Amino acid sequence: MGEHIKMMISEEDVNARIAEIGEEISRDYEGEEVFVVCILRGASFFACELAKRISVPVTIDFMSVSSYGSGTESSGEVKIIKDIEMDCKGKNVIIVEDIIDSGNTIKALKALYERRKAKSIATCSLLDKPERRQVEAEADYVGFSIPDEFVVGYGLDYDQKYRALPYIGVVEFD
């Protein structure tokens, strides 16, 4: 079965929105430093572009997690595949995700950084699918709220494909 990608958000619009979020974060953290925690692999393109648009001092580290099967989702935990290497204690952590779907991942990550005694914790997601939410979870900064469609590009994949597309698109099957 073949598939093709239908464009949803252009490269120009994605980059313009990321610049806006960068300005917003820069204003909110004026006089402070931020510690960007990029959730691999989906958020990598977004987090790097965003970090470039933040005018307060930024450090960046990377973490890879996988959610447990649906049976244990209520535990509200994620499995850590790769952890950050820097200490986040006392820092202004901004967790950067690609997309919020059920909300489980971002909720669990927020709880994790609370346990790790960050000075403050904010969550930032390039995309949000509010219709899909299973648990209460909102990001402090959202790029675009989108309908319930499976999207790829700008870091997001379908079976590891399409991450490097410079725009956001919907996978359509022929």
Ligand code: IMP
């Ligand atoms: P959740 O909010 O815990 O359900 O998980 C969000 C994660 O599911 C994201 O980090 C993505 O890896 C993945 N995901 C959810 N929706 C999509 C999509 O439309 N395209 C690609 N990945 C998605």
Ligand code: MG
């Ligand atoms: Mg992901």
